[in-house]
Amino acid sequence: MKKRLTAVVMTASLAVGLTACGGQEAGNTDVSGSVSTETSADTALESTEGDNKEPVTLSLYFWGNQTRNDLTQQAVDLYMSEHSDVIINVEFTDWSGYWDKLAATTSGGNMPDIVQMDYGYLNQYTSSNSLYDMTEFLNDGTIDTADIASSVIESGSVDGGFYAFSLGSNVPCFLYDMEIVKNAGVEIKEQMTLEEFYDVCETIYEKTGVKTYFDGGVNMATNICRADGKYIWDEVSAGEASSLTKFFAYVDKFQQAEFSISPEILVEKNPDVVESKPILDQTTWNDFAHSNQYISIASACGRELGISMYPTTGDAAVNPLFLKPSQFFSIASTSEHPKEAAEFINWFVNSVECNEILGGERGVPVNSKVRDALKETMAKSEETAVNVKIYEYIDSAAGVATPIDPPNPAGSTEAGTLLTTYVENVRYGKITPEDAGQKYIEEAKGIMEEAAKN
Incomplete structure (x- = not known):
């Protein structure tokens, strides 16, 4: 039976609830939007030397531009410095080339461990059984949702399974x-x-x-x-x-x-x-x-x-x-390390330190405590105070927004x-x-x- 995504009704109340709103070796990054990557895997490898446990290597693939790549890489470097048993190889491309490459790697059975997913493509990838059901990680606490509105989980849920974690709110x-x-x-x-x-x-x-x-x-x-x-x-x-x-x-x-x-x-x-x-x-x-x-x-x-x-x-x-999930992180159903991938996603969404680096570039954070901390931090700095206007804009938009359309068929x-x-x-x-x-x-x-x- 064809899967149907749980519809997310994001109305004015979202202003309070949701916001106030395979792995490839790194190459040189360019600004043209073509596939480009960076990685600090060598640093992570050095930190694991002498350990008996073989480090887990994850691949992370997303669409974006140079700014997103730089911020994401900084966050990944921080995570690897705190988790010496994990190496994360980062790769990105622009929107126009992203879906063709993701489709090719998925059909070839080597979909990256963690992929950025869009609301409009979620049905396509869940119906082909390409994404890992993360429900077990919600149930066992690997993914902490204590400070996240239920609508965020609903937005990434399909037929009772949880396949995509929203990274932020977007308008x-x-x-x-x-x-x-x-x-x-x-x-x-x-x-x-x-x-x-x-x-x-x-x-x-x-x-x-x-x-x-x-x-x-x-x-x-x-x-x-x-x-x-x-x-x-x-x-x-x-x-x-x-x-x-x-x-x-x-x-x-x-x-x-x-x-x-x-x-x-x-x-x-x-x-x-x-x-x-x-x-x-x-x-x-x-x-x-x-x-x-x-x-x-x-x-x-x-x-x-x-x-x-x-x-x-x-x-x-x-x-x-309308308000929508800016994008999600999903785990490939073919990943050999789904738990480690889920642990990274949990940190990416719930860590104040991580989101201080990201600065809301993927949307206003879905974790209410992280959101409040970032807004307060941004307001104190002349350099980042301008970013507060995104939070204020989403607050205003949430007051007039109407329910989001169904996912694209x-x-x-x-x-x-x-x-x-x-x-x-x-x-x-x-x-x-x-x-x-x-x-x-x-x-x-x-x-x-x-x-x-x-």
């Missing part, structure tokens, strides 16, 4: 260059409508000459569907094109505006990769992201950025904003890739929004129907 957000906004004399509301956003873009371009980036990806399409009270993949499965046609119409409207960045520059300055985002060099004044990405993006920009809620449509039936990844193709065709004027909506729905529905058969 879609809108980021902007505060200097450019100030120079233009405009004010960014806590949550703009897309119509208000359009007007702001016009003013900023008139006053400063800086262009705008409009998110034409699945996130914006999902946002517009949610504003209509709909779930994007239900709409596709039903062959209903109205909300997605509206999405394509917004893509077209913004692209035709003089203030919009050209499709050609978007290819060069890929907004999906932190190190190449157009906001970095002020080619654009804005960006669309998730709250846990703020630290990485601001760090890459070299300046503090403003943050507000993801825009919604002017005729929204409900607020489309089979075929949604391919359907999402197809959406990108249609968006590009709309941006280049090769197809009208109306035709794009109808034709996309027809093709995407076929993709998902075929995937459901497998």
Whole structure:
């Protein structure tokens, strides 16, 4: 029987409960987003010399960028210094290459011991029995959940099993260059409508000459569907094109505006990769992201950025904003050392020292005591005080957020890739929004129907 993920209802109460919100040898890291790793395994090996017990070696694989890799490596080094019987080899790549490589290693039977998992992919990996059921580690205390809301455990649970530990809370957000906004004399509301956003873009371009980036990806399409009270993949499965046609119409409207960045520059300055985002060099004044990405993006920009809620449509039936697990850690079902992997995950989530290193880069910590300790520590330092705004943003977002959508069904990844193709065709004027909506729905529905058969 096909597994179904326990739905996580994250409403305003989450502000109090959840937040206030195989192993490869290391190589040289680059900033392009290609596979890159670091490890301090040699240091750990030195500390185990003379011990009779052979050290356990774990592989850890995650998506991210250079900032995440550096912080994760620092945390791993600390863990290995405290656990001389464990060696952890770290490897990362960017989002675009992560899932292809994870699928390849999984099908080859050498999935890394610990993998970063996304809410949208959880069904796929549990249904193929690729993930280890960590329920035993909850029951025997290996994983301590005393200061963690039950909704966190529910978010990683499938058919009564526990397969993924949430590493933080995350909310879609809108980021902007505060200097450019100030120079233009405009004010960014806590949550703009897309119509208000359009007007702001016009003013900023008139006053400063800086262009705008409009998110034409699945996130914006999902946002517009949610504003209509709909779930994007239900709409596709039903062959209903109205909300997605509206999405394509917004893509077209913004692209035709003089203030919009050209499709050609978007290819060069890929907004999906932190190190190449157009906001970095002020080619654009804005960006669309998730709250846990703020630290990485601001760090890459070299300046503090403003943050507000993801825009919604002017005729929204409900607020489309939602809270979700930023990402999980899961253990491979093929791991030879699941208990040691679980012990590391427990430390990663529950250690104040670990999370002081991470600084909320993977989202606001799910452990309430860790969360309070970090917020207090950050506020004391001028260098980290800016990160407190992420905590405050999630508090505000939790007050208006509506329940998260179900996990993505089979075929949604391919359907999402197809959406990108249609968006590009709309941006280049090769197809009208109306035709794009109808034709996309027809093709995407076929993709998902075929995937459901497998």
